Amino acid sequence: MFVIMAILTGAIYAVAFYLMxxxxxxxxxxxxxxxxxxxxxxIFTAGGLLRARPAIVPPGADAPPPGYADPIPxxxxxxxxxxxxAVLAFAAVLVRREYDISGTDDTEEMHPNGS
Amino acid sequence: MLSPLATACLCLLVAHYTxxxxxxxxxxxxxxxxxxxxxxxxxxxxxTQVLYVGGWAAPYGITLVADxxxxxxxxxxxxxxxxVSIYSWATVDLxxxxxxxxxxxxxxxxxxxxxFLTGDLFNLYVWFEVMLMGSFVLLVLGSQRAQLEAGLKYxxxxxxxxxxxxxxxxxxxxxxxxxxxxxxxxxxxxxAESDPWLxxxxxxxxxxxxGIKAAIVPLHFWxxxxxxxxxxxxxxxxxxxxxxxxxxxxxxxxxxxxxxSDYLFGLLGIMAGLTMVVGVLGAVSQMHIRxxxxxxxxxxxxxxxxxxxxxxxxxxxxRRLAVAAAIFYIVHNMLVKTNLVLLSGTIRAFAGTxxxxxxxxxxxxxxxxxxxxxxxxxxxxxxxxxxxxxxxxGILQAGFHAEAYVLTATALCVGLLTLLSMIxxxxxxxxxxxxxxQADAAHVxxxxxxxxxxxPIALLVxxxxxxxxxxxxxxxxxxxxxxxxxxxxxxxxxVRNANGGFHAATLxxxxxx
Numbered sequence: 190m191f192v193i194m195a196i197l198t199g200a201i202y203a204v205a206f207y208l209m210x211x212x213x214x215x216x217x218x219x220x221x222x223x224x225x226x227x228x229x230x231x232i233f234t235a236g237g238l239l240r241a242r243p244a245i246v247p248p249g250a251d252a253p254p255p256g257y258a259d260p261i262p263x264x265x266x267x268x269x270x271x272x273x274x275a276v277l278a279f280a281a282v283l284v285r286r287e288y289d290i291s292g293t294d295d296t297e298e299m300h301p302n303g304s
Numbered sequence: 305m306l307s308p309l310a311t312a313c314l315c316l317l318v319a320h321y322t323x324x325x326x327x328x329x330x331x332x333x334x335x336x337x338x339x340x341x342x343x344x345x346x347x348x349x350x351x352t353q354v355l356y357v358g359g360w361a362a363p364y365g366i367t368l369v370a371d372x373x374x375x376x377x378x379x380x381x382x383x384x385x386x387x388v389s390i391y392s393w394a395t396v397d398l399x400x401x402x403x404x405x406x407x408x409x410x411x412x413x414x415x416x417x418x419x420f421l422t423g424d425l426f427n428l429y430v431w432f433e434v435m436l437m438g439s440f441v442l443l444v445l446g447s448q449r450a451q452l453e454a455g456l457k458y459x460x461x462x463x464x465x466x467x468x469x470x471x472x473x474x475x476x477x478x479x480x481x482x483x484x485x486x487x488x489x490x491x492x493x494x495x496a497e498s499d500p501w502l503x504x505x506x507x508x509x510x511x512x513x514x515g516i517k518a519a520i521v522p523l524h525f526w527x528x529x530x531x532x533x534x535x536x537x538x539x540x541x542x543x544x545x546x547x548x549x550x551x552x553x554x555x556x557x558x559x560x561x562x563x564x565s566d567y568l569f570g571l572l573g574i575m576a577g578l579t580m581v582v583g584v585l586g587a588v589s590q591m592h593i594r595x596x597x598x599x600x601x602x603x604x605x606x607x608x609x610x611x612x613x614x615x616x617x618x619x620x621x622x623r624r625l626a627v628a629a630a631i632f633y634i635v636h637n638m639l640v641k642t643n644l645v646l647l648s649g650t651i652r653a654f655a656g657t658x659x660x661x662x663x664x665x666x667x668x669x670x671x672x673x674x675x676x677x678x679x680x681x682x683x684x685x686x687x688x689x690x691x692x693x694x695x696x697x698g699i700l701q702a703g704f705h706a707e708a709y710v711l712t713a714t715a716l717c718v719g720l721l722t723l724l725s726m727i728x729x730x731x732x733x734x735x736x737x738x739x740x741x742q743a744d745a746a747h748v749x750x751x752x753x754x755x756x757x758x759x760p761i762a763l764l765v766x767x768x769x770x771x772x773x774x775x776x777x778x779x780x781x782x783x784x785x786x787x788x789x790x791x792x793x794x795x796x797x798x799v800r801n802a803n804g805g806f807h808a809a810t811l812x813x814x815x816x817x
Binding site: 209214217221224225227228229231232233234235236237259261262265268269272273275276277279280283284286287290291 | 426429430433436437440441444449452453455456459460463464466467468470471473474475477478481483
């Protein structure tokens with residue numbers, strides 16, 4: 190499982206960087222999206238993969254029963270997802286605005302002094 | 305130990321960021337400054353202050369830690385925030401006000417202060433994002449084509465650096481199962497013994513992420529465009545805060561969290577040298593005031609990174625000197641750079657252009673601006689009597705003590721080139737006779753707004769000169785900050801203080817709130 194996750198993460202990173210190198214702004218956005226996902230998967234994998242119960246404290250007890258999964262990576266990923274969602278929404282609007290003004294989504298042609 | 309002052313400082317930012325009126329923003333900035341001063345006073349007399357947000361003890365909950373270095377940075381940031389707020393009052397147009405200019409300015413400040421004060425690696429990431437969101441909006445506010453273009457590049461690069469940072473954090477969590485910086489420091493030192501390269505490669509991810517934020521060569525290419533596009537005020541606050549936050553994170557992480565590694569410090573030394581040289585050469589070749597200043601930021605960052613790189617020195621007193629000098633340099637640079645960028649904004653307001661070939665004769669038309677510029681420019685180049693002299697002296701001294709002669713010689717030459725580029729602005733803008741078409745424009749009647757334009761600048765110049773003439777207080781502060789930074793045990797002990805030591809377990813092994 191660990192190996193599969195590692196390969197998957199690497200593959201997503203590769204695709205993300207490939208997309209980010211493209212000239213089209215839309216591909217750039219998708220690249221960033223995948224990059225954020227890859228980072229999240231990395232945290233998830235590095236935090237330790239195990240088959241376990243969620244860390245929920247039963248009523249009356251002051252600790253969850255043993256054999257639960259580490260909730261911190263999940264919390265981190267949740268936070269990271271929310272943040273990347275917000276930033277990507279902003280980036281998408283920015284690209285749209287650029288398209289309105291410059292009439293192109295080619296990052297080379299967007300440059301005011303460019304072709 | 306609860307620190308009500310740290311709370312006050314952050315609450316202030318949170319509480320007033322929705323108000324839009326300039327007056328409220330300025331009052332808020334003054335309030336932040338007051339909070340920063342009182343926080344500084346309490347840290348100075350009582351030592352490091354720690355606040356556990358939400359009442360969860362370290363290492364589980366998020367911790368805010370204010371040591372001398374952090375609080376000094378907050379203090380300077382608050383000062384610049386106040387100055388820039390006053391300046392914005394006069395220069396930012398109505399449209400930007402309506403779209404919440406001050407709101408985002410304050411959001412950004414909140415992120416910056418949070419990043420300075422946090423004691424948790426993941427929390428640092430969150431504060432970085434808060435800061436970046438604020439800066440994204442400030443950058444594109446106004447929707448001019450150049451701004452949007454710069455904005456897209458900046459957003460993409462910031463996201464890239466954040467993703468790298470996040471990956472580094474993830475790996476550190478995988479190694480140490482904690483994110484609290486103090487706790488991480490202890491555990492990474494153990495991990496580095498058994499598996500040094502895993503720790504080093506994760507550290508490199510962090511170095512890369514902070515390097516992009518701080519614009520170190522070869523990660524600097526995005527900076528000139530971005531800083532040049534928005535209006536001068538925005539440019540000023542970016543110049544003062546954003547890259548310096550990257551440098552701050554680097555200093556913090558290298559002194560506290562990461563186990564010392566000669567490989568990393570050597571790499572940093574080379575990067576510092578390159579950064580200084582590339583930055584200053586870029587600046588000498590530009591013909592636009594604000595472009596010169598923007599490219600210059602890169603070379604200045606080089607000096608600060610040099611201070612961090614000298615941490616690799618074997619002798620502890622040299623290390624202390626180097627870090628103290630780097631801190632002094634950061635403080636000096638934040639003040640002077642803001643000032644010069646604001647001045648270029650003022651020149652534009654008076655003369656209508658910032659292009660060197662179209663300016664001239666301002667020494668007779670606007671002697672006050674000329675005098676203010678002269679002092680700040682000399683300060684940037686590192687001539688006495690100004691703060692720049694002491695900052696540069698400290699760095700060079702540390703360089704000689706560490707026997708890093710190549711790096712030190714580079715720093716000296718770059719200082720000379722800095723002077724050259726400043727003289728270039730001086731002779732083109734002020735000294736040479738005004739070009740024909742400009743002669744009238746330079747005499748445009750200036751209203752009461754000029755007090756708002758020049759007041760903040762004069763204040764910063766005064767501060768720089770006072771530091772230059774009487775550097776001892778700041779030297780003492782930076783020396784103590786540096787001593788605290790190098791003494792990891794002190795920081796760790798302060799964080800640990802309240803709950804009598806870190807729980808031996810991590811969350812994976814069971815925890816009670």
